[in-house]
Amino acid sequence: MYLFVGLKEQLETYLDKEQVAQIQDAYIVARDAHAGQLRSSGDPYITHPVAVARILSEYHFDPQTIMAALLHDVIEDCDVTKEELAEKFGTQVADLVEGVSKLTQIKFRTRAEAQAENFRKMMMAMVQDIRVILIKLADRLHNMRTLGSLKPEKRRRIANETLEIYAPIALRLGMYGIRSELEDLGFSARYPMRYRVLKESVKKARGNRKEIINTIIDNIQQRLEADVLHARVVGREKDLFSIYRKMKEKRTSLTDVMDVYAFRVICDTEDTCYRILGFLHSLYIPIPGRFKDYIAIPKANGYQSLHTTLKGPHGLHIEVQIRTDSMDQMAENGVAAHWLYKSNNDSNPAELKAREWMKSLMELQNRAGDSMEFIENVKIDLFPDEVFVFTPNGSIIVLPHGATPVDFAYAIHTDVGNSCIASKINRQIMPLSTPLVNGSTVEIITAPGAKPNPSWLSFVITGKARANIRHFLKNLRLDEALKLGERLLDQALGDKSLDDYDDDLKQSIAKKTRHKNFDEVLTEIGLGRLAAIVIAHRLLPEEESVVDDDVSNKKPMAIRGTEGLLVSYAKCCHPIPYEPIVAFVSAGRGIIIHRADCNNVAKHQADDHKYMPVQWEEGIQGEFTIELRVVVFNDRGVLAKVTSVIAEAEANIVNIDIDQQDGTTNALNFTMTVRDRVHLANIIRLVRKHKFVNKITRSK
Known part of the structure; x- marks a missing residue:
C-alpha cells in the first residue's frame, strides 16, 4: 500500500473518506491485476496507473475518474472484463476504462492504420465522456516523463505522436499547462541534440536579460499603482518548443526570437483589463496590427485574454497578455478547470467550446470513409491560428487561418456548403477560393440543385468541409460507377444481356466474390477494381439453369493471347502454352496469368474473388x-x-x-x-x- 499513500493524502484534501475508500478498493484491484508486470524501466507496472491518478487528483477530479485512471490498463493487459469492473465500481467507471483502453484485438495492415483506428476510438469515446481524453492525456504525460528507458526509435515514434496529436488536443481543450509539458518532453525526445543546444543558448541569453526584464516590470507596476489599479506583473518565458517552432516557421535566428520580451498582467475584473490596456498604450507605443481582443471574441478553445505588442525602452518589442485571475486559471487548466474551480455554473467557457468541437467530431466521423481520413481531418482542425469573420446578421464564425468562403459555408451548415455557388466578401463578389481575413463579413450565395465541385478539395482548409465534399463526391461517383459497371459487363457478355440471368445467380456470384450484393460487384467493375470478363465468365457456366455453390463446374476461360482482353503474363514464373495456369485479377492491370505452381499464387488460390481458372486455347501461337x-x-x-x-x-x-x-x-x-x-x-x-x-x- 506504500504506493497509494501519496495519492491518498492528495485525495483527502478534497474528497470524503467513503470516496477515498472506494478509490483504495480500485487501487487494490489494479495492483493485484498487474502483479508481476514490470515497466520498461524495471519498476512495478502499478506505479504507472498510480502516477496517472496523481496527475488527475491535482485537478480535483471526481472519484470515478480517479478509479478509471487506476484501472485504465486492466482490460487491455490483464484478465479483467468490463462486466467485472461494472459490477465492482459501476458502469460509469467501466465505460471510462473501456474508452481509454487501446484497440488491440483488431489486426491492421500497417502501424499507421492501427494508430489511426486507436485515435478514432479515443475521439469517439471522448464525445461520450470528455473525461476519457483527460485520463488519456494524463496517461501520455506520465509515459513522456518516463520515456528514458525505451529504445531510441520507440522514443522518437512516441514523441512524434505526442507532438502531432496529444499536445494539440491539450491545446484544443484549453489545457496550456499540460500542453506545454507535453511539447517540452516531446521536443527533447524527438530532437535531443537540438533540444540541448537550444536549451543552453536560451539559458545564456536569459541570463543577460534579467536586468531589462526587471526594469520593464518595475515601470509597468509603478504606472498601474499610480492609477490605483490592482494587478500583478510577471515576466513570461517562452517554451523551448515554441521558440524552436517560431525559428523554424519564420526561418529566423535565436537572437531575433529572444529580442521579444513577454509579460503577463493579471488583474481582478474584465473592466480593469481594458483600463490597463489603455495605460500600457500611454506608457509604451503600441505596434499597429499587433492587438488582439480574445476577451470579446474568445479562441475556439475558450481562451480569453488581451494581447498587445509595444515598443519598449531601447526599441525592444514587448508582448503583453492582460487577463483576470479566472481567465488565467482557465488558460492553464482549460476543461479540467471545471473540476478544479467548481462554482455554481455547470460549465466553463473551455468546456462549452470543447463540447462544440466534439459535436463537430461526430459529424466528421459520420462523413469520413475510414480511420486514416478521420485522423487527417481532425489534425486539420487542431489548428493553432484562427480568423474571425462575420455572417451578414453579425454572428461571429471562428475558422482556421487560410480558410475560404467554402469553409465558411460548411461551418454554417452542410446544406449551405453543398449548394454554394458564389460568395460576397464585404459586399464584393469574390472567388470561392479567396482566403478570409479577420473582420470580414461573408455572404454565401446558394442555388437549388447545385453540387460541390471536386476542385474545392484543392483549397478548403477545415476538416468539416473536406469530409463533406468527399462524402458527397464519393456517393456521386459510386452511382456513376454502378452505371458504368453495368455497361461494361453487358459488353463483356457479348450476345447475352445482364437481364438474362436471375437474381439468385447474381447474389451467389456477389457472395463468392465477397461483396454484399450484385450492385456492389457492378460498382467495383465501374471503378476498375474488378475485371468485367471475370464476372462474365462466372455468369456463363456450362448449365445456366443450375445455380451451384461450387464454381469448379464452370469451364475455364480460354486464353488466346492478348486480343480482346487485357492479359499479361507474370514475370515471376513466365507461363508458356499448355502448362497448368491460373489467372489473378488485378485492379487496373486486367488479368495476370501465373503458372499454377508459382510460389506467389500457391497460397492464395482459395480467394475466389481474386483468382479464376483459365486454360490455353487450342492451337495458340506466339513467342x-x-x-x-x-x-x-x-x-x-x-x-x-x-x-x-x-x-x-x-x-x-x-x-x-x-x-x-x-x-x-x-x-x-x-x-x-x-x-x-x-x-x-x-x-x-x-x-x-x-x-x-x-x-x-x-x-x-
Whole structure:
C-alpha cells in the first residue's frame, strides 16, 4: 500500500473518506491485476496507473475518474472484463476504462492504420465522456516523463505522436499547462541534440536579460499603482518548443526570437483589463496590427485574454497578455478547470467550446470513409491560428487561418456548403477560393440543385468541409460507377444481356466474390477494381439453369493471347502454352496469368474473388518469355557453345546474366522466348546432354 499513500493524502484534501475508500478498493484491484508486470524501466507496472491518478487528483477530479485512471490498463493487459469492473465500481467507471483502453484485438495492415483506428476510438469515446481524453492525456504525460528507458526509435515514434496529436488536443481543450509539458518532453525526445543546444543558448541569453526584464516590470507596476489599479506583473518565458517552432516557421535566428520580451498582467475584473490596456498604450507605443481582443471574441478553445505588442525602452518589442485571475486559471487548466474551480455554473467557457468541437467530431466521423481520413481531418482542425469573420446578421464564425468562403459555408451548415455557388466578401463578389481575413463579413450565395465541385478539395482548409465534399463526391461517383459497371459487363457478355440471368445467380456470384450484393460487384467493375470478363465468365457456366455453390463446374476461360482482353503474363514464373495456369485479377492491370505452381499464387488460390481458372486455347501461337538458369563448368568457350545450342533449337535469346560461383562453375541466366512447353523441353534436352553442363533449371 506504500504506493497509494501519496495519492491518498492528495485525495483527502478534497474528497470524503467513503470516496477515498472506494478509490483504495480500485487501487487494490489494479495492483493485484498487474502483479508481476514490470515497466520498461524495471519498476512495478502499478506505479504507472498510480502516477496517472496523481496527475488527475491535482485537478480535483471526481472519484470515478480517479478509479478509471487506476484501472485504465486492466482490460487491455490483464484478465479483467468490463462486466467485472461494472459490477465492482459501476458502469460509469467501466465505460471510462473501456474508452481509454487501446484497440488491440483488431489486426491492421500497417502501424499507421492501427494508430489511426486507436485515435478514432479515443475521439469517439471522448464525445461520450470528455473525461476519457483527460485520463488519456494524463496517461501520455506520465509515459513522456518516463520515456528514458525505451529504445531510441520507440522514443522518437512516441514523441512524434505526442507532438502531432496529444499536445494539440491539450491545446484544443484549453489545457496550456499540460500542453506545454507535453511539447517540452516531446521536443527533447524527438530532437535531443537540438533540444540541448537550444536549451543552453536560451539559458545564456536569459541570463543577460534579467536586468531589462526587471526594469520593464518595475515601470509597468509603478504606472498601474499610480492609477490605483490592482494587478500583478510577471515576466513570461517562452517554451523551448515554441521558440524552436517560431525559428523554424519564420526561418529566423535565436537572437531575433529572444529580442521579444513577454509579460503577463493579471488583474481582478474584465473592466480593469481594458483600463490597463489603455495605460500600457500611454506608457509604451503600441505596434499597429499587433492587438488582439480574445476577451470579446474568445479562441475556439475558450481562451480569453488581451494581447498587445509595444515598443519598449531601447526599441525592444514587448508582448503583453492582460487577463483576470479566472481567465488565467482557465488558460492553464482549460476543461479540467471545471473540476478544479467548481462554482455554481455547470460549465466553463473551455468546456462549452470543447463540447462544440466534439459535436463537430461526430459529424466528421459520420462523413469520413475510414480511420486514416478521420485522423487527417481532425489534425486539420487542431489548428493553432484562427480568423474571425462575420455572417451578414453579425454572428461571429471562428475558422482556421487560410480558410475560404467554402469553409465558411460548411461551418454554417452542410446544406449551405453543398449548394454554394458564389460568395460576397464585404459586399464584393469574390472567388470561392479567396482566403478570409479577420473582420470580414461573408455572404454565401446558394442555388437549388447545385453540387460541390471536386476542385474545392484543392483549397478548403477545415476538416468539416473536406469530409463533406468527399462524402458527397464519393456517393456521386459510386452511382456513376454502378452505371458504368453495368455497361461494361453487358459488353463483356457479348450476345447475352445482364437481364438474362436471375437474381439468385447474381447474389451467389456477389457472395463468392465477397461483396454484399450484385450492385456492389457492378460498382467495383465501374471503378476498375474488378475485371468485367471475370464476372462474365462466372455468369456463363456450362448449365445456366443450375445455380451451384461450387464454381469448379464452370469451364475455364480460354486464353488466346492478348486480343480482346487485357492479359499479361507474370514475370515471376513466365507461363508458356499448355502448362497448368491460373489467372489473378488485378485492379487496373486486367488479368495476370501465373503458372499454377508459382510460389506467389500457391497460397492464395482459395480467394475466389481474386483468382479464376483459365486454360490455353487450342492451337495458340506466339513467342513467350521464359528464364532458364544453366550452371556450367569453367571451360573455355562454354558460353558460346550454350548460346549456339539454344540458337540451333530456334529460340531467341533476349538477355544473358553471368553469376560467378565457387571458382569452378558459373551460372548463366538466360532470358529467351519459346513457342510452348514442348519447344522448351526440347531446348533443355539439347543443352543438358553436353558434359560441361552441371545443372539446368527454370525459374519458379
